[in-house]
Amino acid sequence: MRSELFIIGFSFMCAVVHAQPLQKGGGEYVVQKSVCVSSEQYASIYSELDKRMLELKQKGVLPQVFSPTITLFDFPLKQSPGFNYPSFYGISNYVDHNTGFPNQITDFSCGTRSYDTDGGYNHQGIDYFLWPFDHLMQDRDQVQIVAAADGIILFKSEGNSDQSCSFCSGCMWNAVYLVHPDGAVTWYGHMKKNSVTTKAEGQPVVKGEYLGIVGSSGNSTGPHLHFEIYKAQPYSRANLIDAYAGPCNALNGTTSWWQNQLPYQNPTINRIQTQTAPPNFPVCPAIETTYESNQFVQGQTVFYASYFADQLAGTTATYTVTYPDNAVFQTWTQTFANTFAASWWWWSFTLPSSTQIGTWNFRVTYNNQTVNYPFVVTAATAVQNITENIFEMKLYPNPFVQQLTINSTQVLKKPVFTIYDSKGAAVYRVAMQSTHQKEFQLNNLQLGKGTYLLVVTENNRAVFRKMISK
Numbered sequence: 001m002r003s004e005l006f007i008i009g010f011s012f013m014c015a016v017v018h019a020q021p022l023q024k025g026g027g028e029y030v031v032q033k034s035v036c037v038s039s040e041q042y043a044s045i046y047s048e049l050d051k052r053m054l055e056l057k058q059k060g061v062l063p064q065v066f067s068p069t070i071t072l073f074d075f076p077l078k079q080s081p082g083f084n085y086p087s088f089y090g091i092s093n094y095v096d097h098n099t100g101f102p103n104q105i106t107d108f109s110c111g112t113r114s115y116d117t118d119g120g121y122n123h124q125g126i127d128y129f130l131w132p133f134d135h136l137m138q139d140r141d142q143v144q145i146v147a148a149a150d151g152i153i154l155f156k157s158e159g160n161s162d163q164s165c166s167f168c169s170g171c172m173w174n175a176v177y178l179v180h181p182d183g184a185v186t187w188y189g190h191m192k193k194n195s196v197t198t199k200a201e202g203q204p205v206v207k208g209e210y211l212g213i214v215g216s217s218g219n220s221t222g223p224h225l226h227f228e229i230y231k232a233q234p235y236s237r238a239n240l241i242d243a244y245a246g247p248c249n250a251l252n253g254t255t256s257w258w259q260n261q262l263p264y265q266n267p268t269i270n271r272i273q274t275q276t277a278p279p280n281f282p283v284c285p286a287i288e289t290t291y292e293s294n295q296f297v298q299g300q301t302v303f304y305a306s307y308f309a310d311q312l313a314g315t316t317a318t319y320t321v322t323y324p325d326n327a328v329f330q331t332w333t334q335t336f337a338n339t340f341a342a343s344w345w346w347w348s349f350t351l352p353s354s355t356q357i358g359t360w361n362f363r364v365t366y367n368n369q370t371v372n373y374p375f376v377v378t379a380a381t382a383v384q385n386i387t388e389n390i391f392e393m394k395l396y397p398n399p400f401v402q403q404l405t406i407n408s409t410q411v412l413k414k415p416v417f418t419i420y421d422s423k424g425a426a427v428y429r430v431a432m433q434s435t436h437q438k439e440f441q442l443n444n445l446q447l448g449k450g451t452y453l454l455v456v457t458e459n460n461r462a463v464f465r466k467m468i469s470k
């Protein structure tokens with residue numbers, strides 16, 4: 001009987017605000033750098049692409065001469081149906097435009113967001129890593145690699161392990177290579193095993209069409225897409241394109257190959273959620289536990305977590321938790337001391353043991369973006385505490401007709417009496433001021449016949465009683 005009573009969604013008043021979290025933490029999520037493609041693999045891929053280009057031209061699938069108009073590209077990733085993270089990726093590496101090495105790095109924007117190696121490899125693509133929970137995202141096929149423009153499948157490779165965590169010289173990636181109307185070729189590498197499109201080489205795809213799932217096949221430190229572009233044959237550094245136009249783009253200069261070029265740094269809230277424990281990132285390739293929960297009980301500790309891409313030093317994020325009635329329960333701000341490509345932060349606060357029940361909201365605002373995460377607070381375990389450490393209370397008569405007497409074992413100073421109907425709606429409420437009584441009468445209760453819940457709150461303690469109106 002008691003459990004039935006407390007499932008219904010009632011609410012009552014509380015004004016407790018915790019100014020300081022119990023605990024907090026977080027920091028940068030470091031994405032390891034690794035050679036995406038070895039020189040042997042480049043040689044092999046170039047050879048396969050040349051071979052297929054010739055075959056498809058001979059078959060008439062591809063024209064002998066391509067269009068002179070540059071094919072512009074759209075973003076090559078999207079979230080699978082059923083997933084709704086505000087965002088899901090960060091950029092770890094752009095193209096390295098400085099062909100010197102090692103440690104001579106210049107990206108299109110004259111920054112150093114790329115890498116090279118002792119062996120003379122200068123990164124030739126854009127690396128989009130999944131964030132947050134990259135291995136979980138891979139496991140549940142959360143992020144699709146899609147065609148950046150209309151094209152024809154020139155070549156694809158499939159069947160290779162997708163659990164790479166570091167450079168491994170023999171590892172080949174799963175990938176799709178498209179040729180576009182202008183003869184440009186786009187590479188989509190590191191796909192999840194057995195996710196590569198079933199379309200055959202020579203078949204057309206349209207912009208935005210599924211090509212595969214982001215994974216960690218080949219030379220890779222974790223799930224990411226390596227997106228590389230050549231404007232034409234022969235495939236060599238001379239024909240490499242960096243879709244991002246910029247002052248230090250030594251390949252195509254100020255000509256962007258994007259339909260909509262995104263900013264060099266793109267500060268974004270990727271995910272917010274409430275959790276039952278702090279974020280914890282296991283060693284690759286283990287699948288992350290998110291500790292996500294949107295169900296809490298009064299008195300429980302809630303971990304409010306946020307996950308950003310490109311947090312910028314000096315910028316501020318604002319956090320707000322609101323009650324079901326939209327009043328602010330607590331709010332706090334965070335000014336970032338550092339610029340990080342990926343970061344995670346958390347705060348823990350304990351819900352008052354007596355507080356509003358229903359759908360609360362966790363909201364984060366950052367860089368003109370606002371993300372909401374609703375969560376539900378119920379009274380389930382609060383019931384356990386109530387009988388142990390709270391005043392005893394009797395109701396009589398019960399069942400009653402219009403008038404009810406409440407008798408407490410303790411003097412109550414500012415009790416609040418709220419009556420909820422069987423659907424959880426508050427149908428009566430009275431707040432007493434400065435009483436020093438043990439006995440109270442509720443008169444002229446205009447309630448229909450039925451079972452009700454009386455909640456008496458006093459100084460953040462509560463007593464619940466079933467009452468029957470005749």
Ligand SMILES: [Zn+2]
Pocket residue numbers: 036093123125126127225226227
């Ligand atoms: Zn790469």
